[in-house]
Amino acid sequence: MAVADNDASHAGQAAPDLLIAGAGVAGLWLAVKAARAGLSVMLVERGNPGGGASGGFLGALMPHSPERWNGKKDFQFRALIDLEGEIARLESETGEYCAYRRVGRILPLTTERGRITATERIAEARTNWGEQFGYEVHHTPARGDWPNIVRAPHGIVHETLSARVSPPGLLAALLHSLALMQNVDLRLGTSVVDINPQEKIASLSDGSRIGFGHAALANGVDAFPLIAKLTGLPAHSMGGGVKGQAALLDAKAAPDLPLVYDDGVYVIAHENGHVAVGSTSENEFDEPVGTDDRLEEIVKQARRLCPLIKEASVIRRWAGVRPRAVGRDPMLGPIPGAPGVLAMAGGFKISFGIAHRMADCLVAEITGEAGPETPQSFSVAYHMAKAARAQVLQ
Ligand SMILES: Cc1cc2nc3c(=O)[nH]c(=O)nc-3n(C[C@H](O)[C@H](O)[C@H](O)COP(=O)(O)OP(=O)(O)OC[C@H]3O[C@@H](n4cnc5c(N)ncnc54)[C@H](O)[C@@H]3O)c2cc1C
Structure with missing residues (x-):
């Protein structure tokens, strides 16, 4: 080069x-x-x-929901499947480490309606994702601090297709x-x-x-x-830009923890024990790369959502502008x-x-x-x- x-x-x-x-x-x-x-x-x-x-440093690799299947969902699904092999090839060619892992994802269910919808999606997931990946509804998460059991009064969805990677x-x-x-x-x-x-x-x-x-x-x-x-x-x-702010916490978290996603808040444990938390979604902004109180609010929500990071110190704050087409x-x-x-x-x-x-x-x-x-x-x-x-x- x-x-x-x-x-x-x-x-x-x-x-x-x-x-x-x-x-x-x-x-x-x-x-x-x-x-x-x-x-x-x-x-x-x-x-x-x-x-x-x-x-940034989030690196969530999450599918669209499995119902109302269409070309976009299919494209993304196939991409998420292929990415594992693509990254393995890159790593073997370069000796770099991308910290990819298919950890799955937990979605807390906060309403009875949400639980019914999630239960209906089980069959859709089996049809569109196949037998290889699970989409299950459980009464409680496997542990009480990831996510907080109190934040999932109607149970959780646990799917095993999602993954994460280290963006850097x-x-x-x-x-x-x-x-x-x-x-x-x-x-x-x-x-x-x-x-x-x-x-x-x-x-x-x-x-x-x-x-x-x-x-x-x-x-x-x-x-x-x-x-x-x-x-x-x-x-x-x-098209235009939608600003997002995110934070990185030193949580010494286990690397196999699933992603947690609730109401726009992502919590992602990475291979090195850091936990990434995001993101704001701002259509209007003056400072494209500055962070502010909106990020502190997301961090608070994430700490409530996953008590494992309650005391973890913030080691990095970051903002970027996502490209969104018309x-x-x-x-x-x-x-x-x-x-x-x-x-x-x-x-x-x-x-x-x-x-x-x-x-x-x-x-x-x-x-x-x-x-x-x-x-x-x-x-x-x-x-x-x-x-x-x-x-x-x-
Ligand atoms: C807070 C936040 C969290 C996110 N989390 C996730 C996530 O978990 N998972 C996920 O998949 N996505 C996530 N995203 C979205 C993801 O980061 C973007 O979709 C992605 O980075 C877009 O990549 P890109 O290469 O299209 O654009 P960019 O990364 O913006 O790259 C464009 C590049 O073009 C350069 N450039 C601009 N103009 C010119 C020019 N005229 N000539 C030459 N170079 C130019 C810029 O300097 C820049 O380096 C997140 C985004 C944000 C802000």
Whole structure:
């Protein structure tokens, strides 16, 4: 892997098969998958890898609920199954450790209605998840402090499909994998400022102009204005950001504890005994990366939910802005009217579980080889229709 400095002149350089904007979990997986497929890759990152929403520490890999099955749920389900093997491969290729474990998840049931709904979902889970993963309703959790038995007056759901990973561990492994490949050129500290699909040229903030075979916009929340520009829609029509705040606690927790999720609060024990707690969901914010009282409230709720962390000290606070596309599902695939330019954005709250599969879809699009099917609701055209409808309603 070549790492170029900012002022390098790129005149006369061969155009990469694939130019990627953004080195978050999406762009990094895409670079790894494309390079493995033999494509020459240039990965352009404004700051440092993981400098955006991927730079946190939660790493929850949770499925959508098993009822009303659709293309999105199926895509995510298959991605969650494959991720275990994908991570094992990365770890063996690089020697990095991603602290992945399929620990399952507990959902406390706080109402009788919730318990009835959960019981109805058992059969749906068996149909759609198969026999391999459990979805059970129990009267009480296995232990009284994870979650607090008082917070689960109507019992709990315990499912065994969910997993967790260390986000910094995974990013390090992806970067290490890129470093082992000759066909990857990593440009840090440089932004993609414009894409000209007709000439197949990307303009970078260091003044260079890079030709490309394909370009992929995997630059998180900042992908939306670029995609909107390419489609001729208003800058803010294709998606935006939802801020989230999270905290890391030194809890010396057992690494096999299941995730606990209740009413927007996640509690996640990691392999090193740290427990990650999150997250706020803020549609409006002035400070994209600052933490405040809203996080302290989440930490309080998490301590009530899981008394095991009641006294644990907070060792890190963090905030990031999740990319959410206008149609709410991820935005993936060719951008209409911009030949050769692909979107890989809008993973919102589930990118760590699906980015590797999204990358497979785009690599298949470029190489013409077989790949996973992209759900229709992920297509840029689908999101454009949503954006157009939203404009009309305004
Ligand atoms: C508090 C919080 C908790 C979360 N918890 C989870 C979780 O448990 N599980 C989960 O799956 N997801 C979780 N998410 C969501 C997840 O983090 C995001 O969906 C994911 O990080 C998005 O990845 P990305 O690569 O698309 O974007 P990003 O990680 O934002 O990466 C985009 C990159 O592009 C770069 N960039 C921007 N503009 C340009 C440009 N013009 N040129 C070049 N580079 C550019 C940025 O610097 C950045 O590095 C959480 C998010 C938050 C905020």
